Amino acid sequence: xxxxxxxxxxxxxxxxxxxxxxxxxxxxxxxxxxxxxxxxxxxxxxxxxxxxxxxxxxxxxxxxxxxxxxxxxxxxxxxxxxxxxxxxxxxxxxxxxxxxxxxxxxxxxxxxxxxxxxxxxxxxxxxxxxxxxxxxxxxxxxxxxxxxxxxxxxxxxxxxxxxxxxxxxxxxxxxxxxxxxxxxxxxxxxxxxxxxxxxxxxxxxxxxxxxxxxxxxxxxxxxxxxxxxxxxxxxxxxxxxxxxxxxxxxxxxxxxxxxxxxxxxxxxxx
Amino acid sequence: xxxxxxxxxxxxxxxxxxxxxxxxxxxxxxxxxxxxxxxxxxxxxxxxxxxxxxxxxxxxxxxxxxxxxxxxxxxxxxxxxxxxxxxxxxxxxxxxxxxxxxxxxxxxxxxxxxxxxxxxxxxxxxxxxxxxxxxxxxxxxxxxxxxxxxxxxxxxxxxxxxxxxxxxxxxxxxxxxxx
Numbered sequence: 001x002x003x004x005x006x007x008x009x010x011x012x013x014x015x016x017x018x019x020x021x022x023x024x025x026x027x028x029x030x031x032x033x034x035x036x037x038x039x040x041x042x043x044x045x046x047x048x049x050x051x052x053x054x055x056x057x058x059x060x061x062x063x064x065x066x067x068x069x070x071x072x073x074x075x076x077x078x079x080x081x082x083x084x085x086x087x088x089x090x091x092x093x094x095x096x097x098x099x100x101x102x103x104x105x106x107x108x109x110x111x112x113x114x115x116x117x118x119x120x121x122x123x124x125x126x127x128x129x130x131x132x133x134x135x136x137x138x139x140x141x142x143x144x145x146x147x148x149x150x151x152x153x154x155x156x157x158x159x160x161x162x163x164x165x166x167x168x169x170x171x172x173x174x175x176x177x178x179x180x181x182x183x184x185x186x187x188x189x190x191x192x193x194x195x196x197x198x199x200x201x202x203x204x205x206x207x208x209x210x211x212x213x214x215x216x217x218x219x220x221x222x223x224x225x226x227x228x229x230x231x232x233x234x235x236x237x238x239x240x241x242x243x244x245x246x247x248x249x250x251x252x253x254x255x256x257x258x259x260x261x262x263x264x265x266x267x268x269x270x
Numbered sequence: 271x272x273x274x275x276x277x278x279x280x281x282x283x284x285x286x287x288x289x290x291x292x293x294x295x296x297x298x299x300x301x302x303x304x305x306x307x308x309x310x311x312x313x314x315x316x317x318x319x320x321x322x323x324x325x326x327x328x329x330x331x332x333x334x335x336x337x338x339x340x341x342x343x344x345x346x347x348x349x350x351x352x353x354x355x356x357x358x359x360x361x362x363x364x365x366x367x368x369x370x371x372x373x374x375x376x377x378x379x380x381x382x383x384x385x386x387x388x389x390x391x392x393x394x395x396x397x398x399x400x401x402x403x404x405x406x407x408x409x410x411x412x413x414x415x416x417x418x419x420x421x422x423x424x425x426x427x428x429x430x431x432x433x434x435x436x437x438x439x440x441x442x443x444x445x446x447x448x449x
Contacts, residue, residue: 020428023435024416028352029409031417049336055435056341058442062410063303063344065391070301074315075293078322079286085323087284090330246357263316267357 019048026055159192159237166190176200176249177265184247186270191241193270196234197225203251210252212260213238215245224256225249245270274339275332282329289326292339296325299340300347307351307413317354321347352413394444402437405430 018041024030025038042049163169166187173183180200186193195211203209211222222238238247249266250257274295280288300321305314324346332342395403401423408419420430 020431020435023433023438024409024431026438027406027409027434028349029414029416029419029434031415053337053341054442055438056337056345058438058445059348059410060299060338060341060344061387061391061441061445062406063299063348064340065388066306066411067298067302067388068305069298070315070318074301074319074322075297078293078319078326079290081319081323082286082289082326085327087282088327088330090282262313 018045022048022051022055026052026059159239160194160235163187163190163192163194163237172268172270174266174268177263182249182266182268184268184270186241188241188243192237192239193241193247194234195222195236195238195247196232197228198233199231200225200228200233206253207251208254209233209265210250210256210260211236211238212248212250213241213245214248214260215242217242217245219259221256221260222247224252224254241270274343275334278325278329278332278339278342279334281326282332292325293322296340296343297322299344303344303347304351306411307348308355313354314351317350318347321350324350348410355413391441391445394441397444398437398440399433401425401429402433402440405433406437406441409434 018038021030021034021038025035030038042052164185166189168189169185169187171183171185173181175181176197178201180197182195182197184193184195197209200209208227209225211225213220213222220240223236225233225236227233247266247268247270248260248264250260250262250264252261274292277288277292277295281292297318301314301318304317304321305311308314308317321343325343332339395406398406404423405416405419408414408422409416414422416430416434417427419434420427423430425433
């Protein structure tokens with residue numbers, strides 16, 4: 001026993017360390033990389049999964065002790081929004097493999113080159129139905145459709161092409177609160193992304209969609225989205241992409257606003 | 271299986287009447303914990319609405335074998351509130367931070383519904399060591415990471431991680447015994 005410990009100090013640390021994170025994990029007192037590491041550990045450690053489940057009962061009581069009745073209007077909004085929101089089917093082994101297949105799908109082989117990868121993330125949404133989920137890739141725009149959209153490009157087609165053919169081009173799709181799908185292809189090497197949207201919900205006459213880059217480098221307006229033509233918007237090239245940026249979509253007055261106002265109808269971590 | 275778990279199972283099949291029942295059972299816990307973490311009532315309403323819709327949309331993901339309905343719901347709510355607070359901080363939106371940081375704790379606490387449950391949890395929190403209790407307060411109710419908690423309390427991160435886990439184990443046992 002002693003010998004094994006001496007022989008495998010690294011392994012021993014790795015095996016023990018995740019266990020101690022159970023409390024921090026259950027309280028969300030953890031950074032995203034730690035969270036991901038702990039969750040992959042959880043998937044292999046039934047004992048840890050049970051501990052986490054039991055500790056969650058304790059945090060549920062902590063939440064209950066902080067209970068405050070929300071304004072009555074919240075219920076009306078929730079019920080109205082639910083009536084317009086399609087429910088997700090249960091996750092089965094069938095859907096899981098479909099997601100995996102799509103994630104490594106043809107887009108990246110044909111367009112994005114060797115280091116292509118699909119990443120999807122969402123910062124907790126501000127608005128009613130912000131839905132950006134990993135599985136959105138399944139419902140996303142296929143490479144073929146994307147190319148078709150892009151052939152109709154009105155904005156600088158050279159800039160668009162440069163991003164799409166970059167060696168690190170990465171595609172992401174997501175859905176917008178209120179309706180619509182966005183497809184983003186970004187390249188950190190080119191410091192730019194191409195944004196297209198389909199089926200965006202029309203805003204009132206005095207508002208338009210405004211796109212933002214938000215990150216450690218500050219909050220920068222990308223611009224107002226042009227009016228859609230037959231449900232397609234863009235492509236729009238956003239340059240000046242910096243590491244750690246989010247892409248956000250807000251409703252703004254026609255000339256744009258000074259800062260991104262809530263609610264954000266899309267917030268994608270790039 | 272508790273009543274809430276059964277109702278969530280019905281919601282997964284699109285039962286809007288069950289969703290109404292679920293809403294009534296969880297609304298104050300969801301809004302309360304989101305408000306406690308975020309402090310801003312308007313933003314807390316937005317996040318609570320997102321949480322409620324997530325429950326509607328993803329009810330099929332709930333697995334009653336892996337915990338109670340309330341644990342599932344409050345986990346979603348707390349995580350969203352914390353993620354939102356941290357993404358706001360990432361934007362280095364100082365104005366917002368200053369504006370919300372100044373709300374005295376008592377103002378929020380006053381709005382909290384006084385219940386037996388709250389008293390019970392309070393008693394169990396009181397049974398923790400100071401370091402355990404502070405870790406729970408800062409992490410769960412204020413949304414700090416264990417690294418931030420460690421630096422606020424001037425304690426090594428390894429110690430804080432352990433204290434957090436010990437605290438929850440003790441709370442779980444204390445609250446379980448009080449049921």
